[in-house]
Amino acid sequence: MSDQSMAPDTASLCDPIHGGVAQPITHDSAHKHVAGAAFYVDDLPEPQDMLHLYAAQSPHAHARITSMNLDAVRQASGVVAVITAADIPGHNQIGAVFKDEPLLADGEVFYNGHPVFVVAAKSIEQARAAAALAKIDYEVLPAILGIKDAHEAQSYLEPPQSMGRGDVKTALNRAPHRLSGHLSVNGQDHFYLEGQVSLAIPGEDGDVHVYSSTQHPSELQHLVAEVLGVASHSVTVEVRRMGGGFGGKESQAAIFAALAAVAAKRTGRAAKFRLDRDDDMIITGKRHEAEIAYDVSFDTDGRIDGIRFEQFIKCGYAADLSLAVSDRAMFHADNAYYLPNVEIKSFRCRTNTVSNTAFRGFGGPQGVIGIERVMDAIALHLGLDALQVRKANLYGGPGRDVTPYHQQVTDNVIPEIIGALEKETDYAKRRAAVKAFNAAHRWQKKGLALTPVKFGISFTTKHLNQAGALVHVYSDGSVHLNHGGTEMGQGLMVKVAQVVAEEFQIDVDRVKVTATHTGKVPNTSATAASSGSDLNGMAAQAAARTIKERLVDFIAESRGLPKDQIRFQSNKVFIGNDFVTFDDLVHEAYLARISLSSTGFYKTPDIHYDRDSHTGRPFYYFAYGAALSEVVIDVLTGESRVLAVDILHDVGRSLNPAVDLGQIEGGFIQGMGWLTTEELVSDAEGRLRTHAPSTYKIPVASDRPDAFNITLFSNTNREATIHRSKAVGEPPFMLAVSVHSALLDAVASLGDGTQLPPLDAPATPEAILRAVEAVTAQNERGDG
Structure with missing residues (x-):
């Protein structure tokens, strides 16, 4: 196979491309990444008198706070405010799905590293030094730390869930071969290059503007508003780019944005919460650790007849996104294989550890590695090449095309x-x-x-399968694009820009994508589940098509030509046997009072x-x-x-x-x-x-x-x-x-x-x- 992993020829990336879909156009921020000119939250100019935040963390996995004296912290040099659970103006909750995740510990800590209070000081060094002066007494409580302990204690987020079809019991007993086994799968830290960071700037009427490294601006907006005790319209969240996310900034960013907003509202000063690597890894959730047990029966060719999985997922102390992650581990327990008789049982284990969260694949990798271990075990047992066994079990045509959750693979x-x-x-x-x-x-x-x-x-x-977009065409023919997706280095912005350029048949550099902004496109979904281009691309296309249709209607009416004689191509608009440049047409439409702005919306069908x-x-x-x-x-x-x-x-x-x-x-x-x-x-x-x-x-x-x-x-x-x-x-x-x-x-x-x-x-x-x-x-x- 030829090595096509290298970037295309540089010259081809710099040539003007009309439209641009399916073209290998360079990432819109690549040159800025290399030059160090790309602005992240921590690169923004710091407002005067900005405060720096530091969170004091629990030294115990599970304990009751019996006393807390923060007088010395408040009196320390540079300290402007100390925030505890009692100082939260609204709700002390940031649970992404269920309200089971306190922003700051309130009388009880649930994992080693749980934030107990926050110091806002003139420098991060002063904030950190002051936090060390706290006098807190704990009554240590029994802690459940691992999957085995959670299972023995029946400590689950919800009752065990089952998925499957067919007669597994009969299938396991009738095939000529049967194996059982177990696989332990550790977690994983996101290790994004840019750590968690938020900057909150207070505004008029109690409003706050939050710059955050988050994959989910709308959810962050709603959670910050709830913590502040205000309506969502009082909070604006803006994201230009992240230095990596991988799921770790889908729900986890809310902790730091909310605390920065509380500090900003309380003090009337801008507040930044930027974690160093150690604190980031300790406080934030990880990929879910898993234990996978299997019992499988198969014939002499290695083709599976019946299989039973037990998936034990380590969720942590709160739900976060663990139920959906565990569901997807079940969805992908088949990977690419048809399982005629299958049962998948899932145990969502609650432990006194950090609440685990989304990570690239969102539970899918845990499911996939489980069935791939089964394929290897069967191959070794039968003395066959593992690829032979895999091919024997692949999804096929009718009769071998239904998943364990009854979706047909078409x-x-x-x-x-x-x-x-x-x-x-x-x-x-x-x-x-x-x-x-x-x-x-x-x-x-x-x-x-x-x-x-x-x-x-x-x-x-x-309901998360929806997206919105906003497109403006200015009177000079340049295009402003905004949508609900966020850029974390994956190239979403350039892809959506290509989609809009394709609709207007203009050069991609005529389309400027601006920072994701809850004041421009509301109620959007996280940039996650590999859906960024699917959802936001369709929404942006819908917005662009609305404007294009207005332009076509304007031309048809003003020139007296049928619409099928109007064609957009190569920065021009061909009108019968004549043409005008796209820029000239747009200016003409502006003078004729044609609306050159539109929103777009998309929801995944079926x-x-x-x-x-x-x-x-x-x-x-x-x-x-x-x-x-x-x-x-x-x-x-x-x-x-x-x-x-x-x-x-x-x-x-x-x-x-x-x-x-x-x-x-x-x-x-x-x-x-x-x-x-x-x-x-x-x-x-x-x-x-x-x-x-x-x-x-x-x-x-x-x-x-x-x-x-x-x-x-x-x-x-x-x-x-x-x-x-x-x-x-x-x-x-x-x-x-x-x-x-x-x-x-x-x-x-x-x-x-x-x-x-x-x-x-x-x-x-x-x-x-x-x-x-x-x-x-x-x-x-x-x-x-």
């Missing part, structure tokens, strides 16, 4: 993707080469795995879901992909390296191939980090010990495989999405499961070919070494 292209990737990479030859290498090397072993991804696209909460029965059509369509990963491990140290990766991924008709290739590469690398190096470790008191890059290891540039080939699958979305494109943000993350399966394959090569190594995730050197020792011990006992 757009399935995964057999074609796997077939093409297998052929282009010469899988059989690569497999033989790995086998030969392992036979010749005692202390190094290679592994190879090709895994698919089928990922559902839509918010599973129906989706429905009954959560009580866990059935319906929660997804508008599916995105597909496959990845082949080759790895090598050191048997003596457990160290590993990803040598080569080949990806074939379906993005429909790409809105911007350059941006999509970058998203696929970045998503894969982040997924690789989740499964190999990123390990969250807490002690017996619930304190996070890996809260800095010195102890928490994300992938670095040198971890990128030397051979990294990415190709976009030639496809057009069957559903009427924006220009028939497909979402690209989250699905590539799960392609990295191929790395974990390849590491499992490498360790398994030390055995007799039938032993399933006990390799959990992440597969750190220590975890690999433990798995190596377990397989070696089995060899010595001869009990494989």
Whole structure:
């Protein structure tokens, strides 16, 4: 396969492009990122007398506050205000779905790091020093820290949920082969380059303007208003860009924005809350840790007859978005495979730990890795190549096209993707080469795995599948675009600008996208669920088309021509045998008092879901992909390296191939980090010990495989999405499961070919070494 992961030729990016959809246009802020000229919240000019905030944190996982003396804090140098739960003017709650998440601890703390009070001072150094002067006494209470303890105590956010169809009990007992097993999957920190930060500026009449690094400006607006005890119209939230989000700024940003707003309203001065890396990692939620148990029956070809999953999801002390995350883990327990008889049981465990939250994939990765472990286990048990087993279980035509939640898979292209990737990479030859290498090397072993991804696209909460946009065409022909989506580096702004440019058939640089602003487009959904381009692109297109239709009507009436003789192309408008420039037409329309501004709205059609029965059509369509990963491990140290990766991924008709290739590469690398190096470790008191890059290891540039080939699958979305494109943000993350399966394959090569190594995730050197020792011990006992 050719390496198409590199950016297109620079010259092609700089050429004028009329319209621009499907063109590899460079990210609109790329040059500013490189030059350090891109403005983030912390780069904004600081208002005079601005205050800096610091949150004092609980040293206990669960405790009752018996006394709290903050006199010394208030009297410390530089301190202007100290804020406790009693000082919140409105509601001391920021729960995203349920009101179970206090902004500041009110008599009781629920996790180690829980904010207890906030200091507002003239400098962050003064605020931090003052917070250390507090005298707080706690009565330590029993704490539930892990999934096992929560399960034993029946500590759940809601009763266990079940999804499935068919006769699982009969299927498990009738097939010739049956296996059961277990997989532990650790959490993951978002580790965005820009930490959590908000700047609140007080205005007239008790209003407040909040600049925040958030993926969900509208939700932030509503929560801040509730905390302040005012109506939503008194709060404006503005977001130009984030330095990464990955889900970690969907609900978590509300803590810091709300506290900054409280400080601003109380003092009448601007207030900034910017976390350093340690505090950010301690206070904010993570990807949900999971324990996955399976019981599966299958035939001699490895085709599954019946399967039962139990998914234990570590949610933390409050609900946050955990119920929806856990639901999606159930939705993706099938991944790309037809399961004729299936039961998925989900336990949403409440623990005295930080409330876990959204993360790229939103529970999908936990579901996907569970079924991929089953595929590997079946292959080893039968002595078959794992790809053979995977292909035997793929979704197919009628009779093999219904999911566990009863949605029919009508757009399935995964057999074609796997077939093409297998052929282009010469899988059989690569497999033989790995086998030969392992036979010749005692202390190094290679592994190879090709895994698919089928990922559902839509918010599973129906009302979130909506978006709004605002388009102004100024009298000089320049275009102002605003929509409800947020830019976190993923290229959403340039994609939506391309959509608007396409409608008017003008150069993309004639379209300026401005900061997301709740005063321009209200009641929008989070930029999440890979829906940013789908939703906001359609809304912006609708707004642009309204203006375009007005222009066409104006031309037809003023020239006396039928509408079918009017055509927009190449910055011009062709009118019969004549033409005018787009700019001249717009100016003429302005003089004729034609409205050149419009809003646009879009809601995803044909989706429905009954959560009580866990059935319906929660997804508008599916995105597909496959990845082949080759790895090598050191048997003596457990160290590993990803040598080569080949990806074939379906993005429909790409809105911007350059941006999509970058998203696929970045998503894969982040997924690789989740499964190999990123390990969250807490002690017996619930304190996070890996809260800095010195102890928490994300992938670095040198971890990128030397051979990294990415190709976009030639496809057009069957559903009427924006220009028939497909979402690209989250699905590539799960392609990295191929790395974990390849590491499992490498360790398994030390055995007799039938032993399933006990390799959990992440597969750190220590975890690999433990798995190596377990397989070696089995060899010595001869009990494989």
